[in-house]
Amino acid sequence: MPPSSTVENYLKEVYLGVGRLPAGATLLPMGQLASALGVAPGTATTMVKALAESGLVDYEPYNGVRLTAAGTRLAATVLRRHRLVELFLVQVMGMRWDEVHDDAEHLEHVVSDRLIDRIDEMLGHPETDPHGDPIPGKEGTIRERHFETLLTCPVGTRVVVARVSDQDPVFLRFVERHGLKPGQVVSVEARDEVADAVQLRGADDATFTLGARAASKLLVDVTPEAAAAATPSSARDAAPRR
Amino acid sequence: MPPSSTVENYLKEVYLGVGRLPAGATLLPMGQLASALGVAPGTATTMVKALAESGLVDYEPYNGVRLTAAGTRLAATVLRRHRLVELFLVQVMGMRWDEVHDDAEHLEHVVSDRLIDRIDEMLGHPETDPHGDPIPGKEGTIRERHFETLLTCPVGTRVVVARVSDQDPVFLRFVERHGLKPGQVVSVEARDEVADAVQLRGADDATFTLGARAASKLLVDVTPEAAAAATPSSARDAAPRR
DNA sequence: ACAGTGATTTTGACTACTCAAAAATACAAG
DNA sequence: CTTGTATTTTTGAGTAGTCAAAATCACTGT
Numbered sequence: 001m002p003p004s005s006t007v008e009n010y011l012k013e014v015y016l017g018v019g020r021l022p023a024g025a026t027l028l029p030m031g032q033l034a035s036a037l038g039v040a041p042g043t044a045t046t047m048v049k050a051l052a053e054s055g056l057v058d059y060e061p062y063n064g065v066r067l068t069a070a071g072t073r074l075a076a077t078v079l080r081r082h083r084l085v086e087l088f089l090v091q092v093m094g095m096r097w098d099e100v101h102d103d104a105e106h107l108e109h110v111v112s113d114r115l116i117d118r119i120d121e122m123l124g125h126p127e128t129d130p131h132g133d134p135i136p137g138k139e140g141t142i143r144e145r146h147f148e149t150l151l152t153c154p155v156g157t158r159v160v161v162a163r164v165s166d167q168d169p170v171f172l173r174f175v176e177r178h179g180l181k182p183g184q185v186v187s188v189e190a191r192d193e194v195a196d197a198v199q200l201r202g203a204d205d206a207t208f209t210l211g212a213r214a215a216s217k218l219l220v221d222v223t224p225e226a227a228a229a230a231t232p233s234s235a236r237d238a239a240p241r242r
Numbered sequence: 243m244p245p246s247s248t249v250e251n252y253l254k255e256v257y258l259g260v261g262r263l264p265a266g267a268t269l270l271p272m273g274q275l276a277s278a279l280g281v282a283p284g285t286a287t288t289m290v291k292a293l294a295e296s297g298l299v300d301y302e303p304y305n306g307v308r309l310t311a312a313g314t315r316l317a318a319t320v321l322r323r324h325r326l327v328e329l330f331l332v333q334v335m336g337m338r339w340d341e342v343h344d345d346a347e348h349l350e351h352v353v354s355d356r357l358i359d360r361i362d363e364m365l366g367h368p369e370t371d372p373h374g375d376p377i378p379g380k381e382g383t384i385r386e387r388h389f390e391t392l393l394t395c396p397v398g399t400r401v402v403v404a405r406v407s408d409q410d411p412v413f414l415r416f417v418e419r420h421g422l423k424p425g426q427v428v429s430v431e432a433r434d435e436v437a438d439a440v441q442l443r444g445a446d447d448a449t450f451t452l453g454a455r456a457a458s459k460l461l462v463d464v465t466p467e468a469a470a471a472a473t474p475s476s477a478r479d480a481a482p483r484r
Numbered sequence: 485a486c487a488g489t490g491a492t493t494t495t496g497a498c499t500a501c502t503c504a505a506a507a508a509t510a511c512a513a514g
Numbered sequence: 515c516t517t518g519t520a521t522t523t524t525t526g527a528g529t530a531g532t533c534a535a536a537a538t539c540a541c542t543g544t
Binding site: 485486487488489490491492493494495496497498499500501502503504505506507508509510511512513514 | 515516517518519520521522523524525526527528529530531532533534535536537538539540541542543544
């Protein structure tokens, strides 16, 4: 009895949701889970109780959910399939990075271990997908690095985009137009708390402004090594780092 | 409301089942449908009534099912996805032809039109899959050629294997070992009605015997053009014809 | 013409997942 | 404390698909 697509989606969304929680918190509120999954709140409650019964999540009524070790392992394999598929669709099938999410969303539940291993091998055991999200290892190990965002990183430094945490095609195309794909370099010129905006200078030396919401979706690497390693001059079509 | 995987499977199986019917018959008995799908007979009845309600099949109680025009179109797109995926897994992913069926069985329900078109293009709009089964066109057109089998073709002629109608990996590997993949040439030396067997000579000049059941699964092209076009001498790893 | 056999349909029930709406709970603010 | 609000849980119900077993039908052979 392999886990159903539904179960896989719940676990994946709990994992992702917990990751988005404010520092310190570890329990994902049911409401957030329900809306991430696009189901009614009551539905999530029912399902989560069942998942808790199977030992995949810890559930504290009125407080929220969190994955158990077993649940984390399963969520990781789903994420691994999803992200390998996304990268495969971009690198091998030549699809654009903004159009692969929906396909991956479906394929993640049906690709066999054999096929996913072939894909992994064909891509050279990549570490991140086209959005910079880390690809979990074969045995369910996830190495999440901590990144600043364009909203929190020091002003005046050159940083390397590491990860774009939004799958909306419109946003992704915007990011691409401004040279903000993972691996690309950008300078933070100024930040205006009141205006809720960040002033940036791209690799092409043009400056532009991002609102706080958008800026917070761009995770960046502020270490000097990253800046040094990054495509130095005209970095227009940066690929995710290996 | 796109058709569910279940509906797609029923339609696909009705199409394939009707194709296996003895000459003249056009209605697939419920029992055959049920066992092809691995469900209880009553389940098939219930489902088929619903499909009839949606105008996808014609259902004659106690006689059987047949696809309507709409049902045929849908079955064709499922078959198209299945067969393109199978060929893709062999040609691009380097999987063996005997191990792609199960993956294709799942993938056929989730690959998007965009992705399947990319696959089709990448493969150069192929006409047949690795087993020689025809790949329906984008608009649901299926051009089924009629073939003899090793059980019905004239004795003493060189024929070209066109299609292998069994997905069992064990059988497929057997077929491969004896040089009977689609595109490969074989000579029918003799046929013994009583012993229920066929004597064959492969491209490597070795002779071997096939039982009637196995022989009837190998569809062959008996036209002289086919024999002429086929890989002339050492045809060991024949690919399906384009 | 009719009993027997095998295929088919019907029936009743079950699982997995879902929703809407009512009830319960937590919590912040007075 | 107590009240108001937002969140969560409970309840009752519905859909899609499934099964086992009983009832029904079709057809063969006598």
